[in-house]
Amino acid sequence: MNYLSGTGLIGAVMTGVTLLRGSRDTKITWRSALAWVSWAISLALAIGAVVDTRRARHGRPVSPDSPVYAKQQREQEKEAKRSAKVKPIKR
Known part of the structure; x- marks a missing residue:
């Protein structure tokens, strides 16, 4: 449910609703098709x-x-550094 409440998705849906309301009584032109x-x-x-x-x-x-790719790469690098810092236990 977290993903569905994102501003990009809500904005796109609201824009579609507004576009639909605005295009009900008008003819289809190149501008409306482009919209x-x-x-x-x-x-x-x-x-x-x-x-x-x-x-x-x-x-x-x-x-x-993807814009998410850079964040994922940083997290993977942090995880690699953390695992490299852990020293093996000598027995």
Whole structure:
């Protein structure tokens, strides 16, 4: 449920609702078609961000072109440093 309340996803849905209300009584022009294409791209990017965030939280790899990728890499480097600092116990 955390992922669905993200501002990008809420913004994309609200923009779609506004676009739908505004285009009810108007003819389809190139501007309205461009607005719908723009909305579809925004929605796809918001959904992609939600998917990438979920994958990163579950420890699965994220695509290198994702904004979440850099954060995942930093966390992996921190984990590698922590595991390198742990010295083996001699018996």
